[in-house]
Amino acid sequence: MTTAPIPATATRAGSERQQQPPRDEAGPAKIKVRDLDFYYGRSQALHSIALDVPERVVMAFIGPSGCGKSTFLRTLNRMNDTIPGARAAGEVHIDGQDIYAPGVDVVELRRRVGMVFQKSNPFPKSIFDNVAYGLRINRLTNSKSELQGRVEEALKDAALWSEVKDRLKSSALGLSGGQQQRLCIARALAVRPEVVLMDEPASALDPIATQKIEELIVELKRQYTIVIVTHNMQQAARVSDRTAFFWLGKLVEVNETEKMFTNPNEKLTEDYITGRFG
Amino acid sequence: MSLNQSKGVAGRRVVNSVMTTLTAACAFLGVAVLLLILGYIAWRGVSSLSFQFLIDTPKPVGEGGGIGNAILGTLVLLLLASVIGLPLGIAAGVYLSEFGRGWFAGLIRFISDTLTGVPSIVTGVFVYTLIVIPMRQFSALAGGVALGIIMIPIVTRTTEEMLRLVPTSLREGALALGAPQWRVTTGVVLPAAASGIATGAMLAVARVSGETAPLLFTAFGSRFFNVYLDQPIASLTVQIFNYALSPYDEWHDQAWAATLVLMTLILVINISVRFFTRKKF
Numbered sequence: 001m002t003t004a005p006i007p008a009t010a011t012r013a014g015s016e017r018q019q020q021p022p023r024d025e026a027g028p029a030k031i032k033v034r035d036l037d038f039y040y041g042r043s044q045a046l047h048s049i050a051l052d053v054p055e056r057v058v059m060a061f062i063g064p065s066g067c068g069k070s071t072f073l074r075t076l077n078r079m080n081d082t083i084p085g086a087r088a089a090g091e092v093h094i095d096g097q098d099i100y101a102p103g104v105d106v107v108e109l110r111r112r113v114g115m116v117f118q119k120s121n122p123f124p125k126s127i128f129d130n131v132a133y134g135l136r137i138n139r140l141t142n143s144k145s146e147l148q149g150r151v152e153e154a155l156k157d158a159a160l161w162s163e164v165k166d167r168l169k170s171s172a173l174g175l176s177g178g179q180q181q182r183l184c185i186a187r188a189l190a191v192r193p194e195v196v197l198m199d200e201p202a203s204a205l206d207p208i209a210t211q212k213i214e215e216l217i218v219e220l221k222r223q224y225t226i227v228i229v230t231h232n233m234q235q236a237a238r239v240s241d242r243t244a245f246f247w248l249g250k251l252v253e254v255n256e257t258e259k260m261f262t263n264p265n266e267k268l269t270e271d272y273i274t275g276r277f278g
Numbered sequence: 279m280s281l282n283q284s285k286g287v288a289g290r291r292v293v294n295s296v297m298t299t300l301t302a303a304c305a306f307l308g309v310a311v312l313l314l315i316l317g318y319i320a321w322r323g324v325s326s327l328s329f330q331f332l333i334d335t336p337k338p339v340g341e342g343g344g345i346g347n348a349i350l351g352t353l354v355l356l357l358l359a360s361v362i363g364l365p366l367g368i369a370a371g372v373y374l375s376e377f378g379r380g381w382f383a384g385l386i387r388f389i390s391d392t393l394t395g396v397p398s399i400v401t402g403v404f405v406y407t408l409i410v411i412p413m414r415q416f417s418a419l420a421g422g423v424a425l426g427i428i429m430i431p432i433v434t435r436t437t438e439e440m441l442r443l444v445p446t447s448l449r450e451g452a453l454a455l456g457a458p459q460w461r462v463t464t465g466v467v468l469p470a471a472a473s474g475i476a477t478g479a480m481l482a483v484a485r486v487s488g489e490t491a492p493l494l495f496t497a498f499g500s501r502f503f504n505v506y507l508d509q510p511i512a513s514l515t516v517q518i519f520n521y522a523l524s525p526y527d528e529w530h531d532q533a534w535a536a537t538l539v540l541m542t543l544i545l546v547i548n549i550s551v552r553f554f555t556r557k558k559f
Contacts, residue, residue, distance in 0.1 A: 079453065079454060082449075109456075110453060110457075114454060115454035117447060121445070121451040123452070123470070124470050133452070134457075184451070187455065
């Protein structure tokens with residue numbers, strides 16, 4: 001693989017120059033991150049991250065283990081607040097509002113920015129109650145029929161409805177691994193978030209289930225902005241529109257996926273993608 | 279590499295079977311002791327059991343009598359103790375598990391552990407000073423408070439342990455849906471730990487149902503049916519105590535029967551709690 005001559009607007013590790021998202025049908029930037037540092041106690045996990053995530057696009061975060069991609073993902077819905085000693089400095093703007101500003105309602109933030117975890121975590125309740133949980137606690141529906149309609153819609157969006165429509169009252173823990181993960185996706189979609197964060201959603205699943213999840217992600221981007229962390233570069237290449245490569249807590253390169261995987265700007269990126277390290 | 283059996287194998291096999299047999303024998307012995315106790319109580323007690331025995335009040339020697347008021351008294355005291363001990367203990371356990379960080383939680387944990395080791399007679403004397411003396415009489419209320427105080431640290435610790443067993447991923451899943459912390463605790467964590475917490479509560483109730491010493495100073499005992507909280511009240515344990523120390527054979531037999539009834543009561547509590555909190559999911 002040859003590297004093209006480095007154009008003047010290339011990014012460097014540390015992002016001294018911001019890359020603007022290309023003007024295409026992807027929409028304006030939904031999430032803007034500027035100068036984000038993150039600390040676990042004394043040790044710094046993220047260094048000066050600057051990134052734009054356009055609307056209705058699938059953005060993949062790739063990088064070797066421990067590079068900070070999961071940490072960064074969790075800063076986008078402030079899930080790191082639950083970890084004692086964790087601290088963020090910098091700005092994360094979603095729809096123009098800094099979510100780390102004082103006075104921000106974290107609970108409302110998390111309703112609008114949903115998350116799917118690496119290992120599926122259905123509640124020990126029925127399938128229906130799992131999907132309805134977010135709707136009930138946020139009081140998003142006014143009647144029982146509306147609730148049932150929203151649950152059905154979410155399960156259909158997650159491509160799970162046909163498999164579970166006859167057993168909505170049975171335990172969610174009786175589903176297979178792939179079905180449980182799709183249930184967690186349905187649960188996250190039910191509250192109609194604007195952004196869906198996925199932390200290695202298919203890493204614990206077999207290839208057939210993985211394929212279903214990937215097809216689902218490509219379907220979902222018509223409505224939602226999706227950020228997916230993945231260890232699997234081929235998955236990033238299959239599923240995402242834009243990719244960000246992280247290394248040791250720094251953002252090395254952000255680019256359109258096709259360009260990133262065929263003709264990356266940074267040598268480090270090229271080395272990682274060709275498997276010279278990682 | 280040769281996979282043939284070497285000379286050490288026979289020795290290893292012998293040690294293996296000896297240890298397996300020994301540990302099985304120890305397990306059997308432990309259970310056997312318990313079965314012996316239960317069997318002996320049943321054998322000595324069953325002859326004095328009758329329906330009349332279960333509903334009568336105590337009567338002078340030679341006139342029969344029963345433990346009806348003692349059964350009712352024990353139930354009243356356990357109910358009172360549960361009303362005081364369970365909510366406080368479970369709430370404290372929830373605090374320690376979900377919200378407690380830092381020195382304050384550590385202090386509470388340490389005090390709670392220490393309190394589980396306090397002899398129950400000390401608690402009885404404490405409640406005597408606190409409630410019986412100002413009220414100028416023994417009362418069911420004082421007895422319930424004493425038993426409740428004994429229950430609190432036990433329930434706190436088991437509740438905390440059970441809540442810690444709920445995986446963090448469940449809490450994160452609920453938080454990520456836009457649930458405030460209190461909803462995560464009440465809607466996801468507590469239901470998931472419910473059967474464990476109920477088991478802990480039942481253990482605490484079973485433990486205090488066998489307490490005699492604190493009741494001697496607080497509820498005192500009575501020969502009559504009573505449900506008023508400001509009056510002394512009978513209880514199975516105090517009744518057994520009084521009968522066992524008496525010089526009359528008839529009352530000794532009644533004590534055995536009362537013991538059998540007490541054990542049956544604890545067994546019924548155990549089984550019904552397990553039944554009602556069986557894991558549906």
